[in-house]
Amino acid sequence: MTLSASPAPPTRPRVSATVPLDAVPVARERTFSPFNLIALLLALISIALIVWPLVNAFIGAFVIDGELDLDAFARVFSDRQFHIALTNTAIIMITAGPLAIIVGAVLAWLNERTNARFGWLSTVMPIVPLLVPSIAMAVGWVFLGNERAGYLNALPRVVTSWFGPIDPAATGPIDIASWGGMIFVYTIVLVPYVYLVVAAALRNTDSALEEASRMSGAGVMTTLMRVSLPAVMPALASAALLVLIVGSSLFSIPRTIGTAARIDVLSTYIVRLTRVYPAKLDEAMAVSVVLLILLGIAWWGQQRVASRGRHSTISGKTGSAAIIELGRWRPVFRAIMIVYILLVSVLPFMALLFVGLQPYWTATIDPAVLTLKNFEAFFGPPGELPRRALMTSILLGALGATISMAVVAVMVHWAKERKGTASRLVEGATKAPGAISHIVFGVAILVTFAGPPFMLSGTLGILLIAYFVMYLPQASTGAEVARGQVGNELIEASAMSGASRSQTFWRVLIPLMLPGLAAGWALMFVVIVGDLTASAILAGHSNPVVSFVFLDIWDNGTLSMLATLGVLVSIVTSVVVFAALLLGRGSVIAGRPGRRSAKKGGSQ
Amino acid sequence: MAMTDTMPDDNADEPALRVTNLTKYFKRLRGGIVTAVNGVSLDIVAGEMVVILGPSGCGKTSMLRSIAGLERPDKGSITASGRVVYSSDLGIRLPPERRGFGMMFQSYAVWPHMSVFGNVSYPLRIKRVPKAEVRERVDRILGIVGIAHLRDEYPTQLSGGQQQRVALARCLVADPKVILFDEPLSNVDAKVRDELRIELRAMQRRIGFAGIFVTHDQEEATAIADRIVVMRDGDFVQVGTPREVYGSPASRFVAGFLGVVNEWSGTLTDAETIATPLGDLAVDESLLPMAAKQGDPITVTVRPEAISVAMSEPVSFDGTIWRGSAEDEVFRGPYVDRFVSVSGVRVRSRGDSVRSISNGTEVFIAIPRSAVRVVEHGTSSTLVEEDVA
Numbered sequence: 001m002t003l004s005a006s007p008a009p010p011t012r013p014r015v016s017a018t019v020p021l022d023a024v025p026v027a028r029e030r031t032f033s034p035f036n037l038i039a040l041l042l043a044l045i046s047i048a049l050i051v052w053p054l055v056n057a058f059i060g061a062f063v064i065d066g067e068l069d070l071d072a073f074a075r076v077f078s079d080r081q082f083h084i085a086l087t088n089t090a091i092i093m094i095t096a097g098p099l100a101i102i103v104g105a106v107l108a109w110l111n112e113r114t115n116a117r118f119g120w121l122s123t124v125m126p127i128v129p130l131l132v133p134s135i136a137m138a139v140g141w142v143f144l145g146n147e148r149a150g151y152l153n154a155l156p157r158v159v160t161s162w163f164g165p166i167d168p169a170a171t172g173p174i175d176i177a178s179w180g181g182m183i184f185v186y187t188i189v190l191v192p193y194v195y196l197v198v199a200a201a202l203r204n205t206d207s208a209l210e211e212a213s214r215m216s217g218a219g220v221m222t223t224l225m226r227v228s229l230p231a232v233m234p235a236l237a238s239a240a241l242l243v244l245i246v247g248s249s250l251f252s253i254p255r256t257i258g259t260a261a262r263i264d265v266l267s268t269y270i271v272r273l274t275r276v277y278p279a280k281l282d283e284a285m286a287v288s289v290v291l292l293i294l295l296g297i298a299w300w301g302q303q304r305v306a307s308r309g310r311h312s313t314i315s316g317k318t319g320s321a322a323i324i325e326l327g328r329w330r331p332v333f334r335a336i337m338i339v340y341i342l343l344v345s346v347l348p349f350m351a352l353l354f355v356g357l358q359p360y361w362t363a364t365i366d367p368a369v370l371t372l373k374n375f376e377a378f379f380g381p382p383g384e385l386p387r388r389a390l391m392t393s394i395l396l397g398a399l400g401a402t403i404s405m406a407v408v409a410v411m412v413h414w415a416k417e418r419k420g421t422a423s424r425l426v427e428g429a430t431k432a433p434g435a436i437s438h439i440v441f442g443v444a445i446l447v448t449f450a451g452p453p454f455m456l457s458g459t460l461g462i463l464l465i466a467y468f469v470m471y472l473p474q475a476s477t478g479a480e481v482a483r484g485q486v487g488n489e490l491i492e493a494s495a496m497s498g499a500s501r502s503q504t505f506w507r508v509l510i511p512l513m514l515p516g517l518a519a520g521w522a523l524m525f526v527v528i529v530g531d532l533t534a535s536a537i538l539a540g541h542s543n544p545v546v547s548f549v550f551l552d553i554w555d556n557g558t559l560s561m562l563a564t565l566g567v568l569v570s571i572v573t574s575v576v577v578f579a580a581l582l583l584g585r586g587s588v589i590a591g592r593p594g595r596r597s598a599k600k601g602g603s604q
Numbered sequence: 605m606a607m608t609d610t611m612p613d614d615n616a617d618e619p620a621l622r623v624t625n626l627t628k629y630f631k632r633l634r635g636g637i638v639t640a641v642n643g644v645s646l647d648i649v650a651g652e653m654v655v656i657l658g659p660s661g662c663g664k665t666s667m668l669r670s671i672a673g674l675e676r677p678d679k680g681s682i683t684a685s686g687r688v689v690y691s692s693d694l695g696i697r698l699p700p701e702r703r704g705f706g707m708m709f710q711s712y713a714v715w716p717h718m719s720v721f722g723n724v725s726y727p728l729r730i731k732r733v734p735k736a737e738v739r740e741r742v743d744r745i746l747g748i749v750g751i752a753h754l755r756d757e758y759p760t761q762l763s764g765g766q767q768q769r770v771a772l773a774r775c776l777v778a779d780p781k782v783i784l785f786d787e788p789l790s791n792v793d794a795k796v797r798d799e800l801r802i803e804l805r806a807m808q809r810r811i812g813f814a815g816i817f818v819t820h821d822q823e824e825a826t827a828i829a830d831r832i833v834v835m836r837d838g839d840f841v842q843v844g845t846p847r848e849v850y851g852s853p854a855s856r857f858v859a860g861f862l863g864v865v866n867e868w869s870g871t872l873t874d875a876e877t878i879a880t881p882l883g884d885l886a887v888d889e890s891l892l893p894m895a896a897k898q899g900d901p902i903t904v905t906v907r908p909e910a911i912s913v914a915m916s917e918p919v920s921f922d923g924t925i926w927r928g929s930a931e932d933e934v935f936r937g938p939y940v941d942r943f944v945s946v947s948g949v950r951v952r953s954r955g956d957s958v959r960s961i962s963n964g965t966e967v968f969i970a971i972p973r974s975a976v977r978v979v980e981h982g983t984s985s986t987l988v989e990e991d992v993a
Contacts, residue, residue: 033699492674493713493771495700497727498778507726511717 035501039414040422042407046429049469054436057444061285072282073289082287085269089248091179092265096186097243103187104194105236107340109228112202113210114220114324116333124581125337126199129192129344130523131574132352133530135252135550136566140348141185142256143355143563145176151351154363177260185253188344193246194239201235202228210324220324237305242434244298248291249437252532252547256554266291270439271536274446281447288440299435349570355563374564385541386565389549393529394572396460396545400467401524404475405517407468412479413509417491417501430476433469441470442537450538458542466534471527478520482513522580526573618686619647620814621671621782626680628666628838640666641677642838650781653808653815657825658835659861664818665786667835671816672707672784673700684782701730706775706813708788712767714759720746720770721755727778741777748807749773765796772804776811785817789824801828822862826850834858856903856979865905866952867979872900876973882946886924887976896981903980910975911953913942913961914968923972926951930965944969 062069076082110116111125132140144152152174175181210223218226229236254265266287273284326333355361357370377383408430415426433441445466450457456465486509494504510517532547539548546569553562628641640663648654656664669675671682673689681691684705689698714723721742728738746752749769759767768788775783789797805828808815819825825832826846834842834849834857842854853859856867870880875892878885887904896902912918917925928946940957943950944967951969961967 487711487713489709489711489713490715492672492700493707493709493715493774494726495674496672496705496707496784497730497774498701498704499726499730500699500701503730508715512715 033501035505036414039410043411043425043429046472049465050432053444053448057285057447060447061282072286076283076286082269085264085266088263089265092183092186093244093247096183096190097247099187100190100243101194101240104191105198105229107337108195108199108202109224110333110337112199114326116326116330116337126192126196127577128341130526130577132345132349132570133573134189135532135547136352136569137348138185138252138256139562139566140351141176143351144347145174145181147175149361149363150174151363176257182253182257182261182263185257186247190243190247193242197235197239197242198232201232234305237302241298241302245295245435245437249439249533251536255551267439270443274443274537284443288443291437292440295437352563352566355560356567361559374560378564385544386549386561389544389546390568392544393546396463397525397529400464400528401521404468404471404524405479405521408475408479409513409517412476412483413505416483430472434473438470438533442466442534446537458540460543462538463543466538467528467531470534471524474527475520475524478516478523482516482520485516486512518580522577525576529569529573620650620685621648622683623671624681626667626670626677628670628677639838641670644840648814648816650814651812652830653817653828654831654833655817655819655825655829656833656835657819657822660820662835663838664835668784668786668816668818672705673698673703704780706780706783708771708775708785710787710790712771714767714770716759720757723770724773724777727774745773745777764792768792768800780813782814785815787819834861852977853979859905859979864908864952866908867903867905869901869903872896872898872902874898878902878904882949883926885976886973888973892978893981900982902978904976905979906971906975908952908954910972912970913944913953913955914970917968918970921970923970926969928967928969930961930963930967932963933960
């Protein structure tokens with residue numbers, strides 16, 4: 001039944017109704033907003049920057065004179081080194097991969113769900129591994145675990161020296177340059193990726209599920225294995241995929257520890273193909289295709305797990321999750337968390353610091369010979385290249401983070417407002433790079449932009465493009481979190497106050513998103529400064545960045561200078577991260593007097 | 605002295621807001637289409653407050669947001685004082701910021717990064733009103749809503765009620781002809797809600813805007829409305845003054861949704877009597893549907909407050925008197941809900957809370973003839989006692 005309110009109005013607007021001059025037909029109004037136009041352009045440019053280099057690189061490698069030429073594959077497949085690299089990669093992934101998943105999932109569960117939490121230490125847990133860039137950490141572990149002069153090996157020898165003379169040729173018990181060492185370092189580097197995904201899923205899962213299990217008589221461990229982890233199964237699956245993608249293109253560990261251990265993997269194999277003269281880019285692309293196909297299969301498996309609906313237990317916003325009491329096991333679990341933090345950042349940093357403070361690297365630390373000479377050298381003539389690299393990296397980090405965050409903030413807001421096609425477009429643009437190996441991107445960007453017509457070889461521009469594209473997923477996650485913390489009605493209230501889309505964006509949305517954007521910015525800064533994969537392929541002496549110089553010194557220079565650079569980079573990234581954390585934690589606009597902390601969006 | 609001199613402005617006799625045949629569909633995730641708003645029409649004149657009342661999912665919020673321009677309707681037209689802001693026929697859809705309406709949201713939607721002054725002055729600053737005028741108008745409106753002393757505070761320091769006043773000031777400051785209210789009082793506590801309701805009415809009388817107020821709270825609806833529109837499944841099921849809608853509900857749904865009713869079904873035995881399982885019930889012939897005839901199944905409702913309970917049989921009473929036994933009593937402060945069992949059926953009455961009747965006591969209940977409302981006629985239905993609080 002339809003009933004109209006009196007007086008019965010005519011079915012069509014009365015003739016006397018005036019059509020305002022500023023009224024525009026619906027069809028035109030959709031595309032006319034300048035904000036929408038800019039967002040659409042940004043999304044298209046981003047997609048172009050992702051798709052075009054890949055397509056271009058494939059065509060360049062395999063289409064010669066208009067005909068498909070798969071000769072590069074034949075050359076690669078007949079290369080014994082390729083088989084070794086492929087096998088080694090597989091061995092590492094099936095050992096370090098599951099280890100990282102277990103450790104990451106357990107740490108996430110401890111931190112999100114149990115009373116093993118440590119207050120601020122738990123808050124910074126996910127970002128601690130970022131404080132020391134992965135190349136610096138790998139080098140730090142060389143200093144710790146070298147079979148002759150590693151600090152971890154020296155320590156027990158100091159103890160035995162109390163009972164007798166030291167054998168100067170003593171080795172072990174640890175040798176980082178071994179299969180065990182490789183797998184160990186791969187594991188601790190991959191753990192944070194698992195941690196972030198699983199922790200987010202646990203945070204969104206109703207803790208009533210766990211409480212129901214406890215009330216049904218299940219213990220803590222049974223609940224963890226039977227309820228908590230199965231409930232986040234899709235998250236575990238995507239964490240596994242992420243581990244594969246990141247792990248297979250990880251370059252820092254195989255390039256440093258791997259070289260010493262003579263273990264070659266796919267990432268070092270591909271980069272070597274791009275660095276030889278003349279470069280064998282077609283072969284590099286052929287290996288990249290193999291890698292993409294393998295990862296594609298893994299992606300397909302992950303999608304199957306994710307699409308099984310019965311794991312969808314996420315109940316939206318719940319209150320604070322109930323905390324599980326661990327009882328007498330609590331100190332044990334807390335120790336596990338502390339050990340992880342020590343292994344992943346504190347110990348490698350200390351090792352770098354000690355080597356940096358010594359005239360040359362020795363296993364024993366004699367306070368009498370500690371010197372600041374290396375740091376003085378860094379700021380003097382011998383440190384010219386590393387100093388320039390540090391400045392370049394900081395500049396690129398700041399520039400890249402700012403550009404990325406600005407672009408994704410516009411795109412994410414646009415996608416959320418317009419839904420439908422817009423959101424699919426943005427989803428594709430921002431999430432696709434996460435599924436593609438960084439090594440492959442690096443090669444594709446080198447092939448596309450290094451030569452004519454762009455001639456970007458050896459410029460900051462080519463690095464900036466690579467960083468922007470490769471780290472779009474990280475940037476968009478930061479922006480999505482920030483956008484999610486701003487309620488829709490706050491945006492609508494601005495429109496109802498007469499503000500246009502752009503006015504709303506600048507005057508309401510951006511100020512409210514600022515803490516989240518700051519956190520995202522810090523993350524971007526750190527990953528760009530710490531980036532090795534793109535840098536190893538795209539950087540040179542004309543555009544040196546930290547990671548490139550690291551490798552340069554690793555190959556030809558003095559280890560003390562290497563350690564000094566590692567220490568300084570770690571300090572820079574740590575300062576940026578903590579500054580962003582403080583900014584994000586305080587009021588919406590820091591420094592406003594008498595403001596309580598922003599209360600929008602309790603969880604972070 | 606020509607007639608043309610006094611010709612009224614084209615827009616003067618146009619209602620402040622006219623909604624015509626407004627229709628909005630929603631696509632379900634897995635195919636299928638839901639009609640959220642089903643071709644409804646409504647005129648609202650300046651100074652009038654229309655409350656859209658209905659259960660959640662009835663389409664009231666979709667309708668309001670379509671009027672605001674925050675959602676996109678599929679058909680119909682919306683004009684504001686004769687100016688077309690939406691028309692599917694003419695292909696016009698103004699974005700919300702160009703419709704010139706004010707809106708109050710359920711969540712206050714007060715921006716935490718702006719002071720009270722910043723929030724309230726925002727609509728004027730967007731319009732580039734000169735600074736001095738902004739200050740003057742904001743201060744005046746803050747005075748009107750009673751938060752002049754909070755001018756430089758930040759929203760996180762304010763209580764819910766104060767934040768809602770900021771939101772109200774923000775939508776009043778630009779002097780809109782139409783203000784949309786999306787359950788704005790459901791997040792503030794009961795006492796403040798009462799206070800704000802009364803003030804809102806007073807302010808409307810003083811300023812004269814046309815208001816549409818969406819709520820699912822029938823008490824709020826009757827307190828604030830000039831007219832109530834009861835909505836269900838995208839349709840208007842009844843439109844009228846609060847007194848009309850409450851007193852003469854057009855259907856079982858409306859009767860049940862606005863307050864509590866006793867509902868009985870029976871058969872019409874003669875022009876003034878319905879045979880129900882509880883006994884014969886006397887009705888007013890004039891309240892029966894025209895087409896009603898003997899033997900028709902018929903459903904009636906009676907408000908509990910119309911039913912009185914007495915210890916002794918009342919004499920010369922124009923209506924029905926049934927004998928029953930007191931079953932239960934719920935003390936509600938100013939009144940008491942009393943349940944009386946009549947032939948095994950619970951009858952709910954509402955009376956003063958002065959005296960108490962102990963359970964099991966034999967009592968008489970009296971139902972005036974004029975209190976019996978026919979809500980359904982011609983279909984047989986089972987006996988239900990509906991209790992929609």
